[in-house]
Amino acid sequence: MITGKTKIIGIFADPVEHTLSPSIHNEAFQYLGLNYCYVPFHVKKEYLKDAIFAIKALNIKGVNITVPHKEAVIKYLDEVSDEAKYIGAVNTILNNEETLKGFNTDAKGFVLSLKNEKILIKDKIFLVLGAGGAAKAIVYGILKEGGRVYIYNRTLAKAMAIKERFSNLGFIEVVSIIDKSVTEKVQTIVNATSLGLKKDDPMPLSPELLKSEHVYCDIVYPETHLMKEAEKIGCKVIGGTGMLLWQAVAAFEIWTGLQAPVEIMKKTLNKVLT
Ligand code: ATR
Incomplete structure (x- = not known):
């Protein structure tokens, strides 16, 4: 149930309708009894800067970043992990007390x-x-x-x-x-x-x-x-679902600090794909 204490995680993408990430993460949050909710946001290129600002303004705990924003997002972040800097792309952001840090969990x-x-x-x-x-x-x-x-x-x-x-x-x-x-x-x-x-x-x-x-x-x-x-x-x-699953596992652990329930995430992914 969504309450006043629910932590919001999002995904910023354009298009976003096809994403499977909300299903994977929400099922994992529910399984572990975490008061988190993962929401898709359709963010067009011209609003990326505003959307990143909104992470702090709305106290969103974290987001996934995907097509077509993974490279453009870097310039709006406070910190970027060495790995993401090296790769030149960010797919995960953590809002740590109003410091936005970018990571790359795709590799x-x-x-x-x-x-x-x-x-x-x-x-x-x-x-x-x-x-x-x-x-x-x-x-x-x-x-x-x-x-x-x-x-x-x-x-x-x-x-x-x-x-x-x-x-x-x-x-x-x-x-x-x-x-x-x-x-x-x-x-x-x-x-x-x-x-x-x-x-x-x-x-x-x-x-x-x-x-x-x-x-x-x-x-x-x-x-x-x-x-x-x-x-x-x-x-x-x-297939591509392997990379999808394991980048999600790594992102989950960045946001929650907890070990991700991999089997539940895998099962959910298989379910939504069939
Ligand atoms: P992503 O973030 O998913 O990697 P991208 O950065 O847009 O998306 O990269 C898409 C890749 O698919 C590129 O390597 C692109 O080739 P170009 O660099 O020549 O554009 C490749 N690609 C897309 N459509 C293609 C096509 N019709 N034939 C060959 N390669 C294609």
Whole structure:
């Protein structure tokens, strides 16, 4: 029940209708008997500054930040974690007595989604498709865990910028085309583009380049066309719900200081997806 003592958590996004985060977090709050409530806010670009100011004005305890605000939000915060600063994107904000601190739980979310499926990162070679906000967090996560990265993006300059940003963390190389000479070098392929979100999107990679030995990860959910193809080929497939779950777990712990009920969150996610 919402009372005068309820702590408000929000998500700022445009669009916001599709978000699954309110279900995941509200179920977790209820399970632990916490007087918190997670609310979606449709925040357009031109109101981002006002919305961030409102976190303090309305004493909102914390928010998730997602498309398209993850990078733009940084300039309005009082503090940013070293990791989020390094990645250049914030997806979680904590209001700690009117000090707004930004975090990035996407990198951790991606790494944990792989670890949870017993997929190794250290010394493994990855092909990352995409060079947007999500790709930055993923590349950072892989390099920090000791993996190596080949990165491809439609707009090559953005892939080059990611290489420059992270090259001191480990091996990262840009590829300008994807063919067998690339896919045969790598163990894991990650779609970090938005391709697959819309039903008629082309696939980010030709399935002919996949082999059963590949791990195929996608940040998009529910199951994409290429995920289905990869499964048919016999690849180990990790969908976008893994990253969604584990970034939520990390955000929950930042806001509440408590261990998140992972199994309840996972169950809720599966329920809302079916
Ligand atoms: P996010 O924060 O989810 O990563 P983003 O920053 O807008 O979103 O990044 C979207 C990614 O998907 C980019 O790598 C984009 O490629 P460009 O940098 O060339 O724009 C990629 N992407 C989107 N639509 C695409 C398409 N039709 N073909 C290829 N790549 C596409």
